[in-house]
Amino acid sequence: MTSPATATPSVPVSTPQQHRPVLVVDFGAQYAQLIARRVREAKVYSEIVPHTWSVEQMLEKDPAAIILSGGPSSVYAAGAPFVDPKLFDAGVPVLGICYGFQAMARALGGEVAQTGLREYGGTEVEVCAAGVLLADTPDHQTTWMSHGDAVHRAPEGFEVLATSAGSPVAAFEDKGRRLYGVQWHPEVKHSAHGQTVLEHFLYDGAGLAPDWTPGNVIAEQVEAIRAQVGKARVVCGLSGGVDSSVAAALVQAAVGDQLTCVFVDHGLLRAGEAEQVERDFVAATGVRLVVRDERERFLQALAGHSDPETKRKIIGREFIRVFEDAARDIVAEAGEHGEEVKFLVQGTLYPDVVESGGGEGAANIKSHHNVGGLPDDLQFSLVEPLRTLFKDEVRAVGLELGVPEPIVWRQPFPGPGLGIRIVGEVTGERLEILRQADAIAREELTKAGLDREIWQCPVVLLADVRSVGVQGDGRTYGHPIVLRPVSSEDAMTADWTRLPYDVLSVISTRITNEVRDVNRVVLDVTSKPPGTIEWE
Structure with missing residues (x-):
């Protein structure tokens, strides 16, 4: 069944403003993604890169600033990740957090050693000099720490800003060189003034403006989608959830009627979901929607299987097979001069990538059907405009695009549906x-x-x-x-x-x-x- 376009969405697509990224260098921290998210909450664009990147690779990204994340290693252990001192001579503002703070101190000639007093969880620090980082914060404040080593002596030219019972140097800065560091985790909500510290670094230390907004995301992604897709046809697996709906709306804004959304009723949906997609999403966006009843197909494929990874991969495989069938039908409808369907849109988010083993050193917690569950013989190139976004950012973009609120604020629902x-x-x-x-x-x-x-x-x-x-x-x-x-x-x-x-x-x-x-x-x-x- 095909739903024709019934409306044309009014989409605010402006000329994209190019944002130099704040690079978050991941030293294996459980909070690296959270750092990037907090930077974005400050309306500054951020990207995560692995610690194995050379200084030259980082500088090729033309970063506006660099944040060195925490990590599980000890800076003086054999094989521990290190920071090339050349980074601090590049003129780029740098903030070190926890392990990144210690690695910075050691690379610049400071002293890092065990104190015999580990600090985990809520830890009070005493501010001895406000500087740039700690301006307008209390003299005594609760922070969140997780370390066994500590900086005992700051590098030459650095001012010590704070101390704690287990950290002789808990924060420092060299304002002239725009180099800063804290032993605690400002990205964690348990650090009472953590977001303020991050914003002091971004706004005052690095001189950045809070100008990365949902409108910027839309403009940048629309340009990127047009460049990737050209004049080819595109199919989107529309589930009715916020992720696939916002991804579809972005692609619709970029390439218009080159997009056909395919809603697969695989029998694993919740009550009323198919009706909501046709009623709300199509009416608001005018997207061309094809609905395919594939309930029997999926049930037959899943029969006899109870292992969760196997079920995910079966569902992912069958989704792709359905999209391939739909693509052939779309080309047939267009006639001999119709453009080939070359691209598949998916609402992949950054947490999906991380949990599916994406990124350096990431563990494969479980395969997401649109990341780790795709078949090896995939015939489409993927368009994933939300791949670097978190859910709250996706919702903000969706509202900006005019996606109906009942869909934007719908609770997350996995692609494999009730099957998992x-x-x-x-x-x-x-x-x-x-x-x-x-x-x-x-x-x-x-x-x-x-x-x-x-x-x-x-x-x-x-x-x-x-x-x-x-x-x-x-x-x-x-x-x-x-x-x-x-x-x-x-x-x-x-x-x-x-x-x-x-x-x-x-x-x-x-x-x-x-x-x-x-x-x-x-x-x-x-x-x-x-x-x-x-x-x-």
């Missing part, structure tokens, strides 16, 4: 059980006004687990349903959401009363880490 919220084999019967339970949970959370209070609430069916219950004065042997409400800023870390007990009670009662074969509802109270947001 069934722990066990995926069957039509199990999907219907989970769909009903999920619809009840979403309805009650919306009634309680909690949609924006939580990041996401996966509802999980433990299909291979059964427990004894009592329903209708009789013994039952049914499945448990798991509620997984979480709060997060960017999905890199998360904590379970403390939902009101009365809301939980209503959800539990309704699910066990209304959904057959379910006799138990449980609450997942695990943070990320150690757990991921999704169960599979």
Whole structure:
């Protein structure tokens, strides 16, 4: 089924302003992505690069400033990452954080050693000189630290700004050379004045203006998409979620009717999702939409499989096969002079890339169907305009593009859909059980006004687990349903959401009363880490 264009979106596409990046040099820190995100919150563009890059490679990016991240190593251990001293003679403002701070101190002739007093978590520092970094912050402030080594002596020419019980030199700066450093993690919210410290470095130390906005992202991506795609045709896998919807709107703004969105009803959707896509997204953007009913295809492919990685890869493979079929149909419709479909748009985000093993030294936590789950014989080139963005940035871009608010603020939903919220084999019967339970949970959370209070609430069916219950004065042997409400800023870390007990009670009662074969509802109270947001 094809939905023709019915409206032309009014998209604010201005001439792109080129932004010199703030490079975040990743020394293996768990917070490297968070540093980049905090820089962007200050409306300054940032990119992450590996510590293995040479100074020459970094300078080829024409950086406006450089931030050296934390890391797990000791600066004087054999094989530990180091900073080439040439970096500090390049005239680029530099901020060292934790390991980066120690590496900077050592490279410039300072002294780093063990103090015998490790500092982990909340740590009070005493400010002895405000300087640029600590201006307008209290003399005593709580910071978040994670280190066993410390700077004992600052390099020549540096002013010591702060100390702590375990750090004789907890912050320093050389204002003339525009070199700065702190032992703590200003990017972590537990550092009370951390964002202020970062902004002092960006605005006052590096002289940067807060001018990176959603409008800039749109202009830059529209230009990049046009350059990549040319006159070729493009298909976009539209799921109805915020990521694929914003990606589609960006490509639509760039190449117009060269884009055809393909909505695959794979049978793994939540209740009402197909209807929402046609009703809200098509009406707002005027995009050409093809809907393909592939429910039987996916169920057959998934039959007999319960391993989560296998399920993800099967779903990713079948998505691509459907897109290839759709592309052939689009070319056939266009006739012999029609342009070939060469590109596939996906709403890949930066956390997807990280969790799929993207980036140097990143662990493969799980394959995302649009990153690690793609088949080797992929016939399309990928267009991924959101690949470097976090979810909150995607939402801001979506609002700027005019994507409907019900889609922009929709809770994240994985591309593999309910297929990875069934722990066990995926069957039509199990999907219907989970769909009903999920619809009840979403309805009650919306009634309680909690949609924006939580990041996401996966509802999980433990299909291979059964427990004894009592329903209708009789013994039952049914499945448990798991509620997984979480709060997060960017999905890199998360904590379970403390939902009101009365809301939980209503959800539990309704699910066990209304959904057959379910006799138990449980609450997942695990943070990320150690757990991921999704169960599979």
